[in-house]
Amino acid sequence: MTEHLNRLTPRQIVFELDQYIIGQNDAKRNVAIALRNRWRRMNSPEDIQKEIIPNNILMIGATGVGKTEIARRLAKIADAPFVKVEASKFTEVGYVGRDVESMVRDLVEQAVGMVRTQKKEEVKIKAEQAVEDIILDALIPPIHGSGKVRSENVSVNDNTVPEDDGELNQRTRERFREKIRSGELDSRKIEIEVQQNQAPNVGMIGGAVDDVSMMNIQEMIGNMMPRRGKKRKVTVGEAKKMLLDEEASKLIDMDEVKSEAIQRAENLGIIFIDEIDKVASSRSGGGSGPDVSREGVQRDLLPIVEGSAVNTKHGVINTDHILFVAAGAFHVAKPSDLIPELQGRFPIRVELNSLTESDFYQILKTPKNALTKQYEAMMQSEGVELEFEDGALREIARIAFEVNSEVENIGARRLQTVMSLLLNDFMFDIPDKIGADSHIIVTADLVSEKLSHLIKNRDLSQYIL
Structure with missing residues (x-):
């Protein structure tokens, strides 16, 4: 996990960001240092690793100057899970707006997707061979109760291949395998069986159920129900695409994927909180109206940014070492209008310049x-x-x-x-x-x-x- 970061020095990170973002050198330098500090922490002595907390960043600047793009490109450079949320979403329906923890669960989902894709790429060759075997069985069905294959109706180079011993049939299959790989048979129709997900949509009557519990209930019911196969008539080219993901999924260990994804999210994850100024409340105002909702969102954000354990359907994730980047225009509100505890969790302040x-x-x-x-x-x-x-x-x-x-x-x-x-x-x-x-x-x-x-x-x- 740290090998890729090892090659990314702060200067190299800034160079990569320069390929896409003009100006804003101060912001680039600060995010480059923050990213390199992750590698430094993971390569520090074990007894001090947990004590090194990330320097979260507060970006201040007008819309369209590159705040989001800097954070998004940083995540791509680091090959890190990245989630962007708008703080104002948490106040849309009052104090009990969108669950603040959802951004951490979204980050884990991103990490699971990244690790799953990486693992599937590692087993791609084996998965392709399995897909070829399935297509070959559809093109040249085995004779029932026999190790041989039926080849009466199979033609190679427009010549009918008569049914023969197993060795000849094996050679026929290998010739067809080459044709499948070269794409010669991509337009030919075959019948294959595709697995269907039988997990139902579950609704609860009565008391409120949180998102994690609902996801776990749906996953549990989906695992209990038998998976059914559906026969479909498709071309060989379509079959290769449809079956590859299915066969690759069979070859990877999802428990290992989830464990690695949580580690990646904990150590490399970046959460970008946009419009943070929209939840800043006037310090001189009273304690009523929208200010209550805004301050409530800040207090909900605080434990996550400070570091806490969040339940997800893939397991518990600790947010202690996730890098949080907050951003806002601060035209009306000021950074000092945020509650002091939250201000303290974003020690690095970067002001982005208006574009000339x-x-x-x-x-x-x-x-x-x-x-x-x-x-x-x-x-x-x-x-x-x-x-x-x-x-x-x-x-x-x-x-x-x-x-x-x-x-x-x-x-x-x-x-x-x-x-x-x-x-x-x-x-x-x-x-x-x-x-x-x-x-x-x-x-x-x-x-x-x-x-x-x-x-x-x-x-x-x-x-x-």
């Missing part, structure tokens, strides 16, 4: 997943080449920055709106009016022509942009 016109230009040009590259790829799928001149990128950046300044600042998300308005006519005309092998060049003049009237008409831009 130059930042917008770099966001359009530099990241691996830049919007310009996404549009180029989509048009390339239609055989159309799209090219952006440098002046066009600067003009798009200028317009996006100007709209953010005058209408509402939504950060880098504004670029999506501007790019959509700029290119929608082209996207609509492809491939009917603009055919394959066409070459579209986006110039600064084209950008001005398409978008300048929206900037000038402020009332219109408030609705459209």
Whole structure:
């Protein structure tokens, strides 16, 4: 579990984040240190490991400046389970809003999915062989009560293979196995048996039942009921996809998966709590109204962030070493409006900068997943080449920055709106009016022509942009 982290030095982590996120160097440095500290803790002497707690981070910045993207990319770099929740969800139906512990259970589910996928990849070759055997049995059914196989109706290279001894039949099966692997038989129809999950949806009458108990009840009833197979007629290609997951699942030990997943969630898990400022209550206000609900959510969050045991359907998970990253714009509330105990659990404060016109230009040009590259790829799928001149990128950046300044600042998300308005006519005309092998060049003049009237008409831009 620590081998991958060993290769990720703080500088390497920042370098990886730079491939997708422009600016915000202070935030990148802090999350890089927090991630490296996990490896340092796990490689410390055992008697001190449990005492080293993560330095949870509070990110302060306007929407669209990269708070969520930094946390999400950090999780991908570390190959760590990641969950994003919005703190305001916990107050939607008053004080008894969504169960705060649900974010920890979601993290465990993420970890189980990651470990299961990894284990299935390890047994993929064996699973593929098992799938081939099932398909071969469907193509060349065994003779009842005999070790031989029936091959009267089987043709290889359009020649009928007569029923012969076991050695010849075995050679026939191997020839068919090669054809299955090469995809020659993918369009051929066969009948296979697919396992169906018989677990019912269970509802409870009477007192409230918590989520964990309900999940356990459903799983228990599902395990008690026999699994039934359903005959389906599909192509060989479809059968390979349908059966591979089923056969791989038979080869992995789910108890081992759950145990490893809980360890991964405990030691590598990252929970991103967005809109934390929405549950900050005014310290000068009274003790009534929405402030009660908000402070109640903070007090529910506190034990989880401090470190506690949470029951999940896969087992008990301790949250002591999960990394919590909270974020908020804090336009109205201030970090000091959070209850002191919760403030103390987010010792690292990082203020993210608002994006400049130059930042917008770099966001359009530099990241691996830049919007310009996404549009180029989509048009390339239609055989159309799209090219952006440098002046066009600067003009798009200028317009996006100007709209953010005058209408509402939504950060880098504004670029999506501007790019959509700029290119929608082209996207609509492809491939009917603009055919394959066409070459579209986006110039600064084209950008001005398409978008300048929206900037000038402020009332219109408030609705459209």
